Amino acid sequence: MPDRKIVIQKPALTPFNVVAGIIVAVGLIITVIRFTQGLRATTNLSDYNPWGIWIGFDLLVGVALAAGGYVTSAACYIFGLKRFHSAVRPAILTGFLGYALVVLALHYDVGRPWRLPYPFIVQQGTTSLLFEVAACVALYLTVLFIEFTPAALEWLGLKRARSIVAKLTLVLTIFGVVLSTLHQSSLGALFLIAPSKLHPLWYSPYLALYFFVSSIIAGLSMVIFEGSLAHKHFHDKMDAEHLREADGVALGFAKAASWVLAGYFIIKVIGIAQTNAWNYLGSGYGLWFLVEMLGFVLLPCYFYAIGAREKNLKIIRRTAAWTVLGIVVNRFNVGMIAFNYHLPSSERYFPHWMEIGISVFVVTIGILAYKFIVTHMPILYAHPDYDAH
């Protein structure tokens, strides 16, 4: 149990703080430009390319990488794998922050962000997969918020409220899994409506399934990846339970990720067979597709298996980072690189530096919020006055 009173106040001008400060300052300036001058001034979006990295990265990648919350809480509370208990709170926290930032980023992307509630309160476009995504993301953000509150309530010392929320754990977990299944898959299904624009190697009637299965991979890998980062930087905040279980969590998750990656590879091959897209494999896009499939699916599948068998945490952690990168590659491919493949290169999209600036800004806010919460609330350790829930 770390004594919270002797948290050493770090000097204000560490390199981290300086860089973060600059990013936030630049981000705020771009924010002003975005909301006073519009999208043309800050983005390279066009009539051919209505979606850029604010959708391809902030939404598609953001939601996939925030999947650790539902994957971990399902493993612990539903499948009864109590040995992963100490991993639940950090995963819920990153899930919550991830979704909150996705919603924040969407305010930059849509033309009239103050109308974001319209699909719920004015008119429901229920034939749209985007409606499903919006509804589930909104509800799931709420669920994650409630799931996260025990930590905040313990920090604030509100015992009564905390015990009420703790009783809801199972219901919230199930609801979270339902919502996650729906919107993780719908993000892929968004592209089902545009078969003529997405390259046939990536377009598949199974897009929804692909996005769902790969979100599990993303969730598992993110928990391992974050865990290793947290160990490096917040070791002093971890209690004995966390430290004791951490290696087991990494091993268990690595094994699971290896299996899911193998399954993912198989359904991808089945998809290619189904649409008979083999002949595209010889083209430039085909080569890139093979890089994704072999380099970012089969390779991590193999190394996760090796890492889990030899109990080699170093291999597992590196593989986790690589797999997270693979998820980014996949979402970029579907959302941007293989999208509009038919257009001449002069019409293709490349992000404006201010778009990148906002994406980096949003991620930085996430890291800062994580840092603040982990140093103040019982995330990486159990609060001594409360039982586990």
Next chain:
Amino acid sequence: MSISRRRFLGWLSAAGAGTTLGRSAHAAGGTHFTGYPDSLGVLFDATRCIGCRKCEEACNKVNELPAPQKPFSDLAVLEGRRRTDAKTYTVVNRYENVPGAKGPLYRKIQCNHCLEPACASACFVRAFAKNSNGAVTYDESVCVGCRYCMIACPFEIPTYEYDKAFTPRIMKCTFCHPRLLKGQLPGCVEICPAEALTFGKRRNLLKIARERIELFPGRYLDHIYGETEMGGTAWLTISGVPFRELGMREDLGTTPAPELTKGALSVVPVVASMWPVLLTGVYAISQRREKIAREEQAAAVAEAVAKAQAEAKAKHTEAMAKAEKDKKAAIDREVKKALDEAAKAKAQESAAAAAADKKPS
């Protein structure tokens, strides 16, 4: 199926009480829809178009769009490849050196007013409506600006006012809906000097197109573009050269857009109803497994304790018995020792007495 899906999603939404089944939603819904019976359309005959850009000018005027940088009479803009944009609902492009054609060819681009519009199906606030006269119209008062309609449209028609910070809108051809309601022709149709645009009921336009193809088989290809593409469109095109030569995609297929997402949407009620059941089942099993494990553990502990106790007791009695025996043996030993000593003493005594008896003699 679709009812329960709508119900579910309606329930999901905050204002679940409102009706979720509007006209446009119906037109864009999953059911097979072959267009409103007497809906209107326009037939574009690519063999007649002379590329004068008069339709562009008329469209600009009737829709009160901002004036273009170069005047409409400037035909030099035909050099480049243009598309619709936020200030232009329709453009005419020129195609040179098309095999089989004597001179340059032209094609007019605008919204095709699909029978089952992808844009309407994709919009999550139902900003688009497929009107019974055939026009696909857009309501800017609800649009959030997500631009998913632009992703969805297979003809790359909708455009966005990226320049505006506060009131950006989707911009696209309206089929001159307000004019149609007043009984007027669409601006572009009205002005066309070459009769390349024919306005009428879609049903009749298909007949006219077929007649022309039959009458002049050398002049036309035997295909009406838009009859079946993406489930059919209100605006149709006939041409003397393959449509791809005019920059039109021939790989769109005949599946209407809502059909493409039907499967994914139908999964919603299944997941929403089955997942909780399955997961609760899994939870129950894992709880039971845990309970059994706990019980077994408790039983094992109890058994171990009992065994240990029994053993301890046995040991105790044994020890007691042994102690008893030892004690008895000790007593025996002591008694024997005492007796021995006594006997010894007695013997000594008698020996001494005997010695004493012998001495005086």
